[in-house]
Amino acid sequence: MNLGTTILKSRHSIRKYKPDPVTDLIIRDVLECGHLAPTAKNEQPWLFGVIKSAELRKKIADLTDKGKFIADAPLCIAVFGDKTAKYYLEDCCAATENLIIALQAYGIGSCWVTGEKKEYVEAVRTLLQVPDNYTLVSLIPAGYPADITLEPKKKLDDITFQDTYSEE
Ligand SMILES: Cc1cc2nc3c(=O)[nH]c(=O)nc-3n(C[C@H](O)[C@H](O)[C@H](O)COP(=O)(O)O)c2cc1C
Numbered sequence: 001m002n003l004g005t006t007i008l009k010s011r012h013s014i015r016k017y018k019p020d021p022v023t024d025l026i027i028r029d030v031l032e033c034g035h036l037a038p039t040a041k042n043e044q045p046w047l048f049g050v051i052k053s054a055e056l057r058k059k060i061a062d063l064t065d066k067g068k069f070i071a072d073a074p075l076c077i078a079v080f081g082d083k084t085a086k087y088y089l090e091d092c093c094a095a096t097e098n099l100i101i102a103l104q105a106y107g108i109g110s111c112w113v114t115g116e117k118k119e120y121v122e123a124v125r126t127l128l129q130v131p132d133n134y135t136l137v138s139l140i141p142a143g144y145p146a147d148i149t150l151e152p153k154k155k156l157d158d159i160t161f162q163d164t165y166s167e168e
Helices: 003-010 024-035 054-063 068-072 088-105 121-127
Strands: 046-051 075-082 134-143 145-147
Touching: 003 088, 024 046, 024 075, 024 088, 046 054, 046 088, 054 068, 054 075, 054 121, 068 134, 075 088, 088 134, 121 134
Parallel strands: none
Antiparallel strands: 046 075, 075 134
16 A cells, blocks of 8 residues: 555545535646546547536536535536547546546545436537537546545456456
8 A cells, every 4th residue: 555545445426515625736746637537549539528517516406316426516517528539538547537536636526427328418518618529438526525425336256356357
């Protein structure tokens, strides 16, 4: 264990937040971490929207099926991918995880709310007036945690193999 792995292991999806705002300095640092994510051919086909407006967050929350708590988060980052880039989905997922872990490093909880295959992606894009070559890949509501729920995980030995796969 070291600081990096401790931060990674301490991350859990947070869906209840304290009202305390996230400072612009932190938001900037977090965005820089998203910006530095690995990206195929270094195309960086992403666009990060920072949504602080309570009115907009409520509208986004209402559009989602399983993201109603976005309305109560002090901040939501929306990750859009440029569909003309072949690997925009992989790239934007890498950026999303970087953003989430960077938030966690500041003790700020978040939750990955999809994104891409949902019916509401076009409505969110239109609401935020994002150009139509982009599509929504993820929404990241974030704030200081008011509640932490631990989700059960599969056993590590059941999801790993060494050299060649075997059923045993
Ligand atoms: C692609 C993706 C989409 C997700 N969409 C939602 C969502 O719409 N609403 C939600 O509450 N959580 C969503 N989650 C969070 C998962 O439910 C969560 O990561 C999972 O239950 C494991 O819990 P943990 O993040 O605390 O380890 C999503 C996660 C991923 C990776």
